[in-house]
Amino acid sequence: MRVGELSKATGVPVPTIKYYLREGLLPAGELSSPNQASYDDSHVRRLRLIRALIELAQVPVAQVKDILETLDADKIPLHEQIGHAHRALTPRRKPAASDEARSAATAQVTELISRRGWSVDPDAPALATLIETVAALHTLGQDSLVSFLDAYADAVERFTELEIEAVTTSPTRDQLAESVVIGTILGETLISSLRLLAQESISAKRWGTR
């Protein structure tokens, strides 16, 4: 199909498609004449994924590019590919905590991970984020939130097996990689909106006037 049909199939305006092509987010079409490229279903699929990442999950364009590159890295082992996707998905955060707060938080998080029997790469970016967040919560005087770590870990363990299971049933390696990316990012959007709705519901029942 031509770029105009690709635009119609996805609802993405032609200038936006051209921008994604220039930025390397969308692979070039096949040249059917010197001035015309032709696109296929893989472009429709990729374009929908790009839109979901940008519009729904609010991932910045530069990061979307990193994430899409992990999709095309299909020669590496599955566990490494999941690691790559996680790394691309976890923004690097500037460490803001004091050294003292950070070492207390590190001890607490290390203990949690060993208590849960989790096997975690010491370089996992999510580990650094968790430690910085715990340190910040202590500094902000929000120790009660830190005391929920085990409750949060309990809850997370309830669905993680399911998530990994679902990913592994993807029929092809390409679709598997896509499922990892979509599952990680949009799964998080599902969880966070459900959490806000549950909070609102409890708050409405306790203090609402309607």
Added chain:
Amino acid sequence: MRVGELSKATGVPVPTIKYYLREGLLPAGELSSPNQASYDDSHVRRLRLIRALIELAQVPVAQVKDILETLDADKIPLHEQIGHAHRALTPRRKPAASDEARSAATAQVTELISRRGWSVDPDAPALATLIETVAALHTLGQDSLVSFLDAYADAVERFTELEIEAVTTSPTRDQLAESVVIGTILGETLISSLRLLAQESISAKRWGTR
């Protein structure tokens, strides 16, 4: 204390503090002379909160301002204040799904909410996000992720009561509002990093080489 001491107490550089003052994120200090302002513990506290929102939760500066305004709105009922904080925390997303995908998703989400017995404002921004995300997942062919909605809701219900409970034990109304903001945002960072670590752990056990 003077601005230099405020900087030392929080680790935030003086020019950054001045930027927050100009942008209205940090309330002005008390003028002790025509050229000198004096700051107190409330400024230290607010500055730490601003840094946690910007550095850790990666909230854009303009949105931080909206969020902080809800903190100072202490005359409104608690349930409304939680609603305000949620609204400020949930970025407006451009609707990307087709009308057809959205109406199917709306039916599915409405059914879920009634099945859980949740009381949810139809204008809650998290509701729109949830519907758009479910619609996007259908469009992307990720129906297995949609089938986890109840598993996610089960998990979320396990800690939401605890979270609301913790917030209500705050000694003052100011601290309560602060706990709502910190709990909502940094609680989400805790949950999302724990989820990535749990995924990594299961993936390492299944397919890891080490």
